[in-house]
Structure formats: C-alpha cells, structure tokens
Amino acid sequence: MLVLVALLVWGAAWWLNTRLAEGPQAGTRPVRLAVPLIFGATILVVWELVVRGLEVPLVILPAPSLIAARFAGSLPILWADFVQTFVKGALSGYLIGCGAAFVMAVAVDRSEFLRLGLLPVGNFVAALPIVGTAPILVMWFGFDWQSKAAVVVVMVFFPMLVNTVAGLRETTAMQRDLMETYAASYWQSFFKLRLPAAMPFIFNGLKISTTLALIGAIVAEFFGSPTLGMGFRISTSVGQLALDMVWAEIVVAALAGTLFYGLVALIEHHVTFWHPSQRR
C-alpha cells in the first residue's frame, strides 16, 4: 500500500520536475534551485514510504525519520565526534599539509631541475592509495588526533604540491618579460604576477584536498582511535547494528564535507574573481 503511494509520489514529483525543467521559466534561479531540491525531497519520501511499506528491518535500512530522530537525539555525541575528527584531525592536518606543500612548491619552483624531478614523482604518489599509511602513522603517533592529522598531511600534500607547482608555471613569457622590463625583483614578480596567476590552480588543489582530508581522518580511525570520533562511531555502531547512528554520522560527514568545500569555493570566488570560470 505504502509502496504504491511511493510510486505515485515518485511519478508526481517527476511530472512536476519535467514541467519545471521544460517550462518557460527553466533558466531562472528559483527553478534551478527548486528542481534538485524537489528531487532530493522525493527520494527521502520514497525511501521512508518503501522502508515502512515493506517493513525493512532496521539493520538493513533505517527510515529517514528514524535517522533524523537519532540525529536530533544525540547532538552532543555527534558534536564531540565532529570536533575530534574534523576540527582536531582533518582541519589541523589540512592546514599543515597544504601549508607545507605550498612552501615546498615555492622552493621547488626556483629550480628547474627539482621541478622536473619532483613533478612526475608527485603525480605518481598522488594517484597511490595513501590511506594505506594510516596503520603505520597510527603506530607512530598514537591513537589520538595527532595520528589522524598526520594521515591527512600525507594525503593532501602531493595533490596540493602538484597543483601549486603547475600553477606557478602558468604565466606566459610575455608577462614575465614585462616584469623584467620593470626591473622587478624575484619576490616582487612572485607576489604581483606569479602567485595571483597560480591562484586558480592552488584553489583547485585546496578543493580536492578538502574531501581527501575528511576521508583520511575517518579511515585512520578505523585503525585505532580514542573512544570518540566519526570513524570510531561508524565502526562501533556498525558492530552494534545501530544503523540509524551510522547514518546520522554519515549525515554529519556529508554536511561537514559539503560546507568545507563550499567555504573554500567561496574564498576562491573572492580571490580569483578575475578568472573566466568565476565571471558571470
């Protein structure tokens, strides 16, 4: 019965979206926002109805309402986990890793030889499954957030390095010659020409790194952690078959990831306002 309702809701929402997307107002901002929101809400409603209609047990798929209730009911736990994993582990590692990679990139950029040697190595390492270093780093730095931050540092370092080095090469010979004719020193031409020109690349690296940072911090907790943290909560709640808690934790991870990425994208929008991709 409820499953039938779910099918009806799906059909109705799809019809509504079709009308909106192919209607006269399709290009306007409210419609562009409304269509994905309607789609998302429909999925939630259908999920709820199907789970209730088929009486799917909690250990397989909890209904969204249950997840929401669990989310609202355990805010203190979720907040503590968020602080442990995101603020202490991911964020500190992200800042250290990206900062170190940036400094390294500036140093590398001064030497043609180093750049030739380091870029292929960096590109290679950036494609490797670096999360695998988690057990080693947990062994070295202990169970607390320091080891998670270390994993994050290793994970974000190479993507950031490769992007920054590529960005610092972005200026054309004409632009560099112009700085030369101004008798600009190395650092003047660095700050006034090459760093601004590198910004789109740097922000690309920063954006890739936001997701990697969260992944690193969460996966590292699977190898050992104090009794809090998002990865810890996920793995223990899975063991207790408390899947509503797992889903609540995933909601937190999704929100944290999206907001983190959004924040970096917002800063990028203000810093690289001159770049074609940011212009309206």
Place this chain on the structure above:
Amino acid sequence: MKSLLAVLTVLAVIVGLWYAACVPMNIHGVLVAAERGGAVVEPADGAARRGMSGVSLALKNRFAVPETWAQERPRLPAPHQVAIELWDTTVMKKITSKRSLVYHGWVTLSATLLGFGIGTVLGVLLAVGIVHSRVMDMSVMPWAIVSQTIPIIALAPMIIVVLYSVGVQGIIPKAVISAYLSFFPVVVGMVKGLRSPDAMQLDLLRTYNASQGETFWKLRLPASMPYLFASLKIGIAASLVGAIVGELPTGAVSGLGARLLAGSYYGQTVQIWSALFGAAILAACLVGLLGVIERLVLKRMGMA
C-alpha cells in the same frame, strides 16, 4: 633525458632520507636489544634513554647504527628490508599460498576490477541520460557534484555489514564499494565530455539532418573520450582504495587491506610496508595500463 636524471635524483634523495630517518626512529629499540645482548650502551639507564632524542642517542652509540637497518620489527623498516619482503612474498612464494602477496593482491584486484566495471558502466549510462534529458540534468547533476565533496567512503563498513546480513558476502560487498567510489567521477567527467562538442559542430550535424542517435554515436561519444579516460584514471584509483578500505571493518583474512590490518595488530611493520607498496605498485600498474589504452584509442581515433 634530463628529466629522467632529475627524477632519479629525487628518488635517490628520498631513499637517502628514508635510510637516515631509520636511525633515530629505530635506535631506541636497537639499544634495548644491544643492552640485553651484553653490549655497553652509552647512557646505561633505560629511563634516561627514553627521554633522549634519537639523533643524540645515535651519535653517542655509533656502533648501533647499522643495526637500525636490520631489525626484525623496526618502527620504520629500511627500504631494502621492504624490498626483500616484497620479493620474498611475491616471487619466492607459490601464488596460491596464503602468505603470497600476489594472492592477496589478486583478491583485492578482482574486487576492484569488478566494482570499477560496474561503476563505469552505470556512470556512463547515467551521463548519457543526463545529457539527453533536461529533467535528469537539473535533478541529478547537482547531487552528483555535491556527492564529490562528501567522504562517501564512510559508508563502506555499513555496506559490508548490511550486505552480510542479507546473505551476500565475499567479493560482492567490496565490489559495491569500489563501484560507487568510481561511479561519481565517471558521471561528472563523462557529462563534461559529452557536452564538449561546440555549437558549430552540433550545428553542422543539424544541417546534415542527423538524428539524436547519430549525433551521439558520431560526435558526442568520440568527443568525450579524452574526458572519459581522465575520469577513468581517477575512478580506478578510487576503486582500489574502496576495495582496500572494504576489507578493514569485517576483519577479512585475505586481501591487501587485510594484510595492512593484520600487520598493524601484530606489529609486523615490514608486512605493512610491503602490503602498502604492493598496493602502490598495483595502483601504478592500473593507472599506467589505462594510460596505454588511452594512448592507443586516441591514436586510432586520430586525436593524439
């Protein structure tokens, strides 16, 4: 030629740094063992040694330095120890042996490839749908982009347990994780690729009175190939990570992830490092293989 020299130099520097790092990392353990063996150790008091840094200990006990590269369970194994372990567990063991890294690598690789195949096919299909249907584009595409910013790997333990409780185990749960990790990069890249023909080219096909299907097969699909390969390379690396992480929460007994986990339980650092390098070599081979296929395909299509 010059860049090869540069790469080799950088690699040599990294290996050198690695050997140097072994000394302060391992010296504490080496000195404890040496003391038990009857050697005279500079600060004879164990508690005093614990407070000292590795570098100053190594300077006071120069005789112990070579030992730091030959320990049984070092905190940081030296490169040659990892290389020997890799050689022993790949070439010297029978492939079917439980201690062979090839066996564990194959367990992980099969899940990776299965998941990667499923994820790629579904991703391409969804991308085709998105490009041809405005509703799907507006409804699904924003979510596909948002999903790139969330750590979906956090779902891995739950998928394993849920599939286990409905009676599915073995290779499938890991493949599911691999599939959804490679799915979203492929969707996003493929949509970009299928949209890459510019208005002029699309107009030309319209003047030929080409149908939507013909436009797809003759223009959009060929034009999307470079984008597809770029996202396939990201996808296969993500798939491998997914398969490895998928082995962690269940305490699986075989696979590269299981080797990592077992090594970290029993303090077998050399085993962890060799599993890690095994995974790295596997990832490099997969990405390299895709690169070769990419070059062949693009060459045949006259695009490279």
